[in-house]
Amino acid sequence: MFQNGNILTQFRGPWGVRVEIDQSILFLGGFLLYMSLSGGLFDGMIFALILILSIYLHELGHAWGCIVQGVPVRRVVLHGGGGFCEHARSPDRKQQELIVLMGPLVNLALWALSGVLTYLAVLVLPVLVGFDGPMAFISYEILSWLYLFGWVNIMLFFFNILPVQPLDGGKLLHLGLLRLLPATTAHRATGAIGLMFSILWIPAAIYAYLTMGWILFFIPSPRAHYNMMRGNLAF
Numbered sequence: 001m002f003q004n005g006n007i008l009t010q011f012r013g014p015w016g017v018r019v020e021i022d023q024s025i026l027f028l029g030g031f032l033l034y035m036s037l038s039g040g041l042f043d044g045m046i047f048a049l050i051l052i053l054s055i056y057l058h059e060l061g062h063a064w065g066c067i068v069q070g071v072p073v074r075r076v077v078l079h080g081g082g083g084f085c086e087h088a089r090s091p092d093r094k095q096q097e098l099i100v101l102m103g104p105l106v107n108l109a110l111w112a113l114s115g116v117l118t119y120l121a122v123l124v125l126p127v128l129v130g131f132d133g134p135m136a137f138i139s140y141e142i143l144s145w146l147y148l149f150g151w152v153n154i155m156l157f158f159f160n161i162l163p164v165q166p167l168d169g170g171k172l173l174h175l176g177l178l179r180l181l182p183a184t185t186a187h188r189a190t191g192a193i194g195l196m197f198s199i200l201w202i203p204a205a206i207y208a209y210l211t212m213g214w215i216l217f218f219i220p221s222p223r224a225h226y227n228m229m230r231g232n233l234a235f
Contacts, residue, residue, distance in 0.1 A: 006022065006023040006024075007021065007022060007023070008021045008022060008023045008025065009021045013060065013063075013076065014060060014063075015073075017067075017075070017076055018074070018075045018076070019056070019076045019077075019078070020077045021077075022078065022079035022080065024079045024080030025078055026080075027080045028048070028051075028080040028081075029052070032044060032047060032048040032051065033045065033048060046145055047148065050148055051152055052078065054107065054149070054153050054156055056076075056078055056083065057107075057110060058083070058104075058106055058156060059076045059083040059085050059103065060076065060106070061103045061104075061105060061107075062085035062099055062100070062103045063076055063085050064102055065098045065099035065100075065101070065102035066095075066099055068098075069091065071087055071088070071089065071095055071099070072087065072089060073085060073086070073087060074087060080217075081218060085099075097172070100168050100171045100172055100175065101168075101172060103160060104156075104157050104160045104161050104168050104169075107154070107156045107160070108153070108154070108157045110149070110150070111151075111154040111157065114146055114147065114149050114150025114153065115150055117146055118143060118146050118147050121139075121146065122143070125140070125143065163194060163197055164197045164201070164220035164225070165190075165221075165224065165225065167218075170190065173190055173194075174186060174187070187228060187231060188228070188230070190228060191225050191226065191228025191229030192225075195222055195225035195226050195229055198219075198220035198221065198225050199222055201216075201220055202219070205219065
């Protein structure tokens, strides 16, 4: 839906990884700005930039997991529905574990770092700039963005570890079960757990919209998880 294959721009990121920005990311940015009109256009732009940056760093986590294990990275793509890291060759099961895990771990680490920096800033800023004046206003605005950066990353962490395919949580569940169970049983169990969560996803998404105004564009496929539970290769 969001990945239309039309590249808006591209650049070389860390480790020489090619990063492509799909045109559909303009839809994500525009939607976030529209949703934030009541709170101010500038704040909406900051939120959109923080979200896109956090997704980018998440995907770089996957890329790092590839590179340190000798798995070439073809590209990282950011699009309106999130992003993905494309390998130049298929990693083995052990390599996949680190590759998949590194995305959520990056978000968790960024949340922790933001929390520490926010705490230190709250202690130091009043001493340096006082409680009033232009510098105090600017400093506390930056502090609020730092807090928002941490909040976005912890939300991305919890979202991505949900045990549904094709999120990282669903992949980690499958890889973990493969360590404990025969491949066929692990495949079916992953599908059954994912099916339960994908069915609950719709009422949860409605509740999130009614109570917090969140709109979740991603909806896991109950049909694909059902097929996986039946033993078919759905993902």
